[in-house]
Amino acid sequence: MSHSTAVSSCAFATPSITSPHVLTEIALKECVGKRDLSEVFVVDCLHLCGSEQIVTVEWPQAHDFYTPTPQAHSPLLFTESVRQALAVSCQTAHDIPRDYSLGWERLTLDVVADALRTTGSPTLVQLQVIHSAIKRRRMGSVQLVAHVQGTVNGVYAGSAEVHYSAYPSSIYNRLRGPYADRAVFLRAAPPTPPVAPELVGRTNARDVVLSPTGEAGRWQMRVDTSHTVLYDHPHDHIPGMVLLEAVSQAAQASLDAPATPVAFDTTFDGYVEFDAPCWLNATPLSPDLHGRPRVLIEAHQRERRVFSSTVVLAPQGAR
Numbered sequence: 563m564s565h566s567t568a569v570s571s572c573a574f575a576t577p578s579i580t581s582p583h584v585l586t587e588i589a590l591k592e593c594v595g596k597r598d599l600s601e602v603f604v605v606d607c608l609h610l611c612g613s614e615q616i617v618t619v620e621w622p623q624a625h626d627f628y629t630p631t632p633q634a635h636s637p638l639l640f641t642e643s644v645r646q647a648l649a650v651s652c653q654t655a656h657d658i659p660r661d662y663s664l665g666w667e668r669l670t671l672d673v674v675a676d677a678l679r680t681t682g683s684p685t686l687v688q689l690q691v692i693h694s695a696i697k698r699r700r701m702g703s704v705q706l707v708a709h710v711q712g713t714v715n716g717v718y719a720g721s722a723e724v725h726y727s728a729y730p731s732s733i734y735n736r737l738r739g740p741y742a743d744r745a746v747f748l749r750a751a752p753p754t755p756p757v758a759p760e761l762v763g764r765t766n767a768r769d770v771v772l773s774p775t776g777e778a779g780r781w782q783m784r785v786d787t788s789h790t791v792l793y794d795h796p797h798d799h800i801p802g803m804v805l806l807e808a809v810s811q812a813a814q815a816s817l818d819a820p821a822t823p824v825a826f827d828t829t830f831d832g833y834v835e836f837d838a839p840c841w842l843n844a845t846p847l848s849p850d851l852h853g854r855p856r857v858l859i860e861a862h863q864r865e866r867r868v869f870s871s872t873v874v875l876a877p878q879g880a881r
Contacts (some may be wrong), residue, residue: 593653593660597795604646604831605686607654614692615655617647621685627791630764634680637823638807640673640687644710644722647689651708652728656696658704664730665830666802672825673720675876677712683743688713702730705737738798741835747796753786762811763820771808772815772842772856779816783808783840799833800840805861805869808842813857813873816844821855821875828871838863850874 591602610616621639624632652658658818677687695707705727712719722751735742739825756770764770768789772781785800787793792804823864834840840863847856860870 566595590654591651593638593650595660598790601791601794602646602866604650607650609655612655613694614690615651616649617650617689617691618765619643619646619687621687623682623684624680626770627789628667629680630769632680634675634811636763637673637678638803638810639678640712640720641669641671641722641806641826642803643687643689643712644671644724645814646775647691647710648708648724648726649868651691651693656693656704656706658728659730662704662730663734664726664728666724666726667830668725669806669826669828669830671720671722671724671828672874673712674718675822677714677717677719678822685714687719701733703733704728738833741798741833742797744798746798746836747787748786750785754784755781756784757781757811757815761815763814763822764811770811771804772811774848779844781808781815781842783834783842785836787836799835802830804828805834806871807871808861809859809869809871812844812859813840813875816846816857817855817875818840820878822878823873824854824876825850825874826871828869830869832866832868834861834863834868840868847872 587605590604591599591609594602596602603621604617605620606618608616621635625639628636628642630636649664653660654761690711692709693706696707697705708724710722712721729737751755754773756767757772759765759767759770759775762770762772768786771784773784775782792801792807806826806828809826809828813823840861842859842861845858847858850856855875857873857875858870859873861868870872
């Protein structure tokens with residue numbers, strides 16, 4: 563997506579409004595939905611107008627999961643930052659209660675490979691969050707479209723467009739039926755064997771979310787609920803960030819040479835449950851306009867497609 567997408571009607575407004583910083587850093591962290599507050603990257607939120615916020619996140623010098631090599635962070639660090647920024651925006655600017663369940667329907671995202679390179683110190687990233695559509699339904703659910711643009715020291719770092727919904731518990735529990743009980747998390751099967759970490763851009767087998775199937779371009783999703791970054795607290799379904807990590811790893815495993823996923827166009831068709839295997843298949847596509855490889859990743863559970871993503875990868879060393 564173009565980095566000119568996020569254009570605000572108050573883009574030139576000055577921040578000198580009454581009490582623009584509405585919450586302390588600790589209160590902001592509590593908006594994000596993480597039990598372990600050390601995993602929250604949000605440090606500030608500035609409200610420019612009703613539809614626009616500037617959310618500042620701090621990327622650590624290194625992270626046990628999101629920095630798979632000493633040289634670079636994972637692109638999923640940018641994605642997780644977007645997720646956290648939207649949670650803050652929903653609660654602080656759009657009056658969506660903290661106990662609502664947020665579900666992504668479509669995510670398009672690109673990130674600059676240079677922005678992921680480690681610097682030897684923490685990095686402050688400013689995320690401009692603009693909601694272009696907010697539709698409130700009679701029973702309390704909300705449909706939203708958000709545009710997010712990230713900069714580091716004023717330099718473009720990445721952008722995202724997210725279509726998502728927020729559900730009160732009464733609607734969410736009806737939507738999820740028997741799966742609304744988070745006891746399903748405790749009944750997840752033990753993790754299946756991982757593929758070799760080096761095939762998926764990892765150095766630690768514990769961080770691998772794919773298992774081999776014996777077929778080229780096909781994997782089983784590996785679910786390890788003891789992984790405290792991916793599963794910070796009990797869930798009633800496999801979280802979207804785990805699905806995106808599986809997409810990222812499958813795209814890398816499908817290539818013959820190391821590469822970094824830098825763009826995702828993902829559609830979430832349904833929830834991925836803990837009680838049945840989820841299978842991922844990779845199909846090579848024609849290169850993008852810059853000659854970078856593209857891969858289509860499709861995931862099925864119980865013979866039904868549950869998500870798909872077109873991924874663009876940059877060869878290592880390329881921007």
